[in-house]
Amino acid sequence: GAVVSQHPSWVICKSGTSVKIECRSLDFQATTMFWYRQFPKQSLMLMATSNEGSKATYEQGVEKDKFLINHASLTLSTLTVTSAHPEDSSFYICSARYRYHTEAFFGQGTRLTVV
Amino acid sequence: QQPVQSPQAVILREGEDAVINCSSSKALYSVHWYRQKHGEAPVFLMILLKGGEQKGHDKISASFNEKKQQSSLYLTASQLSYSGTYFCGTATEGAQKLVFGQGTRLTINP
Numbered sequence: 001g002a003v004v005s006q007h008p009s010w011v012i013c014k015s016g017t018s019v020k021i022e023c024r025s026l027d028f029q030a031t032t033m034f035w036y037r038q039f040p041k042q043s044l045m046l047m048a049t050s051n052e053g054s055k056a057t058y059e060q061g062v063e064k065d066k067f068l069i070n071h072a073s074l075t076l077s078t079l080t081v082t083s084a085h086p087e088d089s090s091f092y093i094c095s096a097r098y099r100y101h102t103e104a105f106f107g108q109g110t111r112l113t114v115v
Numbered sequence: 116q117q118p119v120q121s122p123q124a125v126i127l128r129e130g131e132d133a134v135i136n137c138s139s140s141k142a143l144y145s146v147h148w149y150r151q152k153h154g155e156a157p158v159f160l161m162i163l164l165k166g167g168e169q170k171g172h173d174k175i176s177a178s179f180n181e182k183k184q185q186s187s188l189y190l191t192a193s194q195l196s197y198s199g200t201y202f203c204g205t206a207t208e209g210a211q212k213l214v215f216g217q218g219t220r221l222t223i224n225p
Binding site for chain 2: 006032034036042043044046049051057059093095100101102103104105106107108109
C-alpha cells in the first residue's frame with residue numbers, strides 16, 4: 001500500500017502552547033487528507049477534511065480556530081493545536097487518498113499529551 | 116452519520132471463522148475495512164464500491180449489499196495475527212468524508 005508518514009509520533013507539551021503535526025504522502029499525490037481523533041478504545045472521530053489548496057471542512061463541534069489545518073501541497077497537510085489544554089490530549093491520526101472512493105491510507109498517528 | 120458495527124467484540128480460538136457486520140442508514144457508495152492493533156494506526160484491508168462487490172485476499176473477504184446498505188467482513192480460519200479492532204468506514208456518493216463505525220474488537224486465542 002501507499003505510505004503516509006506522520007510526525008511526530010508523540011509529543012508532550014505544556015498547557016497554553018501550540019503543537020504542529022505533519023502528515024505527508026510519500027509516494028502518491030493526496031488530493032484529500034483527513035484528520036481524526038481517537039480516544040482509548042473508541043472509534044476514529046473525523047475532525048476535518050482538507051483538499052489541497054482549499055480551506056478545510058470541519059465536522060460539527062470541532063473548533064476551527066483551535067485546530068488549524070493547512071493542506072498547502074498535494075503531499076503535505078498540517079494540524080496545529082493552538083493553546084493546547086489537557087482535554088486536548090488524545091491520539092491524532094491523519095489519512096490521505098488520491099481521489100474519491102479510493103482507499104485512504106493512515107499515518108502512524110501522534111499521541112499528544114498536554115501537561 | 117456513523118455506521119453501526121456488530122458484534123462489538125468477539126473472542127475466537129485460532130482456526131475458527133468470524134463475521135463482522137457494518138450497516139448504515141444512508142445510501143452508500145463505498146465501504147472501507149481497516150484493522151487496528153493497539154497503539155498503532157489502522158491498516159487498510161479492502162474497499163468495496165457500489166454495485167454489490169465482493170472481494171477477498173488470503174482468508175479475509177468482504178461483501179457489500181447496497182440494497183440493504185450493509186457490508187460484512189469474513190475472516191476464515193482465523194490466525195493469531197488477526198487479533199485487533201476492525202473498523203468499517205463508509206462514504207456516500209459525492210461525499211468526500213469517510214466516517215467510521217465504533218469498531219469490533221476481535222481476540223484470537225491459541
